Amino acid sequence: GENVEQHPSTLSVQEGDSAVIKCTYSDSASNYFPWYKQELGKRPQLIIDIRSNVGEKKDQRIAVTLNKTAKHFSLHITETQPEDSAVYFCAAIGTGFQKLVFGTGTRLLVSP
Amino acid sequence: SAVISQKPSRDICQRGTSLTIQCQVDSQVTMMFWYRQQPGQSLTLIATANQGSEATYESGFVIDKFPISRPNLTFSTLTVSNMSPEDSSIYLCSVDEVEQVLSNQPQHFGDGTRLSIL
Numbered sequence: 001g002e003n004v005e006q007h008p009s010t011l012s013v014q015e016g017d018s019a020v021i022k023c024t025y026s027d028s029a030s031n032y033f034p035w036y037k038q039e040l041g042k043r044p045q046l047i048i049d050i051r052s053n054v055g056e057k058k059d060q061r062i063a064v065t066l067n068k069t070a071k072h073f074s075l076h077i078t079e080t081q082p083e084d085s086a087v088y089f090c091a092a093i094g095t096g097f098q099k100l101v102f103g104t105g106t107r108l109l110v111s112p
Numbered sequence: 113s114a115v116i117s118q119k120p121s122r123d124i125c126q127r128g129t130s131l132t133i134q135c136q137v138d139s140q141v142t143m144m145f146w147y148r149q150q151p152g153q154s155l156t157l158i159a160t161a162n163q164g165s166e167a168t169y170e171s172g173f174v175i176d177k178f179p180i181s182r183p184n185l186t187f188s189t190l191t192v193s194n195m196s197p198e199d200s201s202i203y204l205c206s207v208d209e210v211e212q213v214l215s216n217q218p219q220h221f222g223d224g225t226r227l228s229i230l
Contacts, residue, residue: 034218034219036221042223043204043221043222043223043224044155044204044221045221046218046219046220049218089154089155099157099160099170100145100155100157100219101157102154102155102156103154104153104154105153105154
């Protein structure tokens, strides 16, 4: 089945810097890749997603890129702010209908 | 997106007991999912709850331990049976964004149930 690896596990940046989180997946049939942000004690919230028919998608300060050949996708956050501090999870639709497989998570800390 | 309500939000239970978690959605959805998030860990799919049929369980999860009901298109329950301290986790339900059975639609999560077993 699908396996998703995520790096780094922890990322510390200064406010205003950019942050990049990378994920790789194993199932070449996967074609939907969402990113979730989870603040402490709260639900995971979908922040952006990308489908396999596009290579990049942007939404204000966040963007996701997808390289199908290499089977990896990345989350880019520009001009980071303290409120971006959270755990971020990547995911991929694995074999079987709608089965989201999650990465291990990245704890992002943005220092003022 | 759909509004998802989970009850209870948290509970502390004695080992050997069982707890049923409810998930209510404000619109009809085809697919409902139950996840477990152990402390400091990622999310792991327990099972997919289908209306009118038995739930589909993932490897490592069995119906006797995690029975699921899905009586209609807006409601599901997950029971954690014969609990032990290893079952202490957050249990989350999620739903697809759309009513129809379509592939690759965004999933949205309820607030979760934080379960502690003594």
